[in-house]
Amino acid sequence: MTILQNYTPETTGAVCINSASLQQMVSLLPMELFYGVVEQSSIGISITDPKANILYCNTAFCRLTGYKRGELQYRNHNILASQQTPKSRYQTMWHHLTQHQPWTGRLINKRKDGSLYLAEVTVTPVLNNDNIITHFLGMHRDISEQFALEQRVHNQKAMIEAVLDAAPTAIAVLNEHNQVVLDNLTYKTLRTDLRGSEPFMVLGFIPGQQNPERDQLWPLTIRGRQRWFSITVQPLSELNEEAGLYFGEGKRPCTLLLITDQTERRQQMEQSRLEQLRMQVEEQTLLSAIRETLDVAMIQSQAPLNMLQAALRLESDNDSRAAMAINTALDAGHEAMKRLALYRPTSKTEPPSDFDLFGLFADLHDMQVLRLEHLDVLMQIDIAAGLPTLFMQRTRLLTGLCLLFERACQSVAEQTSARLKICAYQSEQELCLEMHDSGTAPLITATHRLLQPQDENGGKRNDMMEMSFAQNIVNDHRGVIEVETSDLGGSCIRLRLPLRTIIKEDKK
Incomplete structure (x- = not known):
């Protein structure tokens, strides 16, 4: 092996031997070792002349390409070229080599049997003392399986990303x-x-x-x-x-x-809850209307029964036909009264629960929103801060407020620029709930605060069930109901509920 002395290459990467220390290292090793290392290398190695004609190739190179040494010697390296590698790749390679620069890249090569493989090739120019390329050193690796694995990983990653993004x-x-x-x-x-x-x-x-x-x-x-x-x-x-x-x-x-x-699911759940709540309110309203109707019927039926009872006392002969007819009528009347009392539905028992007025008024608004849009009514909700959590029959209170709201809507049904207002605040030890409307001001007697709703002709409207239902609520909690003229110009119905009766004992 010839050692090139006193030579410094101008281009980095070209192969040359010009170091004294390298000479010393090489002199200590037998020449057979260099041949053995190259020949036994697992990497395919080839040495060509400047025109890329193969002068030497090791065993790994032959195994990789499928050719024997005798078939490759003095053959141009393009014997391995396939039509699958773009010409621009070879142009780039030769551009680097002619500039005395090594080149590393991937080429699609063809074996002797015509099969293709992906080769990772590193070509390094070998220079002489005159800085002229005398040989090319090539190192070849078959990276087909590695490339397939890379592509498989890339494809899996792309598929995973596509699935995740979808x-x-x-x-x-x-x-x-x-x-x-x-x-x-x-x-x-x-x-x-x-x-x-x-x-x-x-x-x-x-x-x-x-x-x-x-x-x-x-x-x-x-x-x-x-x-x-x-x-x-x-x-x-x-x-x-x-x-x-x-x-x-x-x-x-x-x-x-x-x-x-989960917005849509939440809306569906909320809609389902409101529908269930609306059904409960309608059920309580219907039961209240039936009880109210039967109570009125029983009261109206009691008057003729009282008259028959009085007539019977005036009859001197209890065995007379008149007395017998009166007794028959009284028995029939009492039997009818018993049937009315029997058919009178009882109030549905509802256990008390904890709730806040913000949620209660929100339910009231959501249940009545379609009606508000139909009437084109401006609704205002004022809830004072710091109100305690209530512990009472929530659906019953909501039903009462819905009935009062219905009454307020009726009072402004024919009014333009109608307004409604619901207020909740604490006055000393009482919770006050108010329902305001901009309809006709109420007629209030001088002796007590009692609402007497009027129709357009000045007559009384038959809508006292709302007041009766609300009155029952305040009675059960030892409160009072007040009616006065609202600052909106119509009615203001106020429910006063003592806090001690609507909050839990441990919160008082």
Whole structure:
């Protein structure tokens, strides 16, 4: 082997031997060793002249290409070329080589049997003392399986990303520091809607510290619209990419976070709840109307029975035909009264429950919203801050307020620019609930506050069931009902309920 001395190449990467220390190292090794290393290398090695004619190739090169040495010697290297490699790739390779620069790239080569393989090729120019290329050193590796594996991984990743991006659920993977390391398109869109803030942080959810319940829904206001989301958490682990942990497990804890928009489901649940609540209110209203009607019938029937009883006392002969007829009528009347009392439905028992007035008035508004739109009525709800949680029959109170609301709507039905107002506030130790309307002012007697609704002709309207229902509520809680002229110009019906009767003992 000839050692080139006193030569410094102008181009980095060209093969030359000009170092004294390298000469010393080579002189200590037998020449057979160099041949053995090249020949026994698992990498295909070839040496060509400047025109790419093959002068030498090792065993691995022959095994890779399927040719024997005698078939390759003095043959141009393009014997391995296929029509699958773009010409621009060869142009780039030769551009680097002519500039005395090594080139590494991938080529689709063809074996002797015509089969194709993907080769990773590194070609290095070998220079002489005059800086002229005398040979090319080529190293070849078959990376077909590696490329197939890379493509398989890439395809799987692309498919996973496509599936994740198509999912309507916002999906994110968080590392141990709760930083997002992977997310899908839905999550990115949600984050954009939140002006760059992480959705789970805006929702107030802290991974690792909270375990969301199965049916728990989290409210979130986006662009002025309230939406509801469910959160599902699944612990994961990922392999650590640090080289120092290669021989260890190297797993880091992660969290799979699923945030699903449940707004439509929430609306359906709320609509179902309101429908059920509306049915309960209508049932109580119907039962109250039936009881009221039967009570009126019983009272009206009692008057003729009293007259018959008086007539019987005036009859001197109890065995006379008149007396017998009166007794028969009295018996029939009493039997009818018993049947009326028997058919009179009892109030449906409702256990008391905890609730706040904000939710109660929201239900009242939602149940009556269609009516408000139909009447084109402006409704105002004023709820004072700091009101206590109530403990009473919620549906019954809601039914009473609905009846008073219906009465208020009737009073403004023919009015333009009609207004309604519901108020709730605390006055000393009483809770006051008021229903205002802008209809006709009530007629109030001088002796007591009693509403006497009037129709357009000045006559009394037959809508006292609302007042009777409300009166029963306040009576059960030792309260009072008041009626006066509202600041809206119509009626103001006020229910005064002592706090000691509508809150729990342990909260008093």
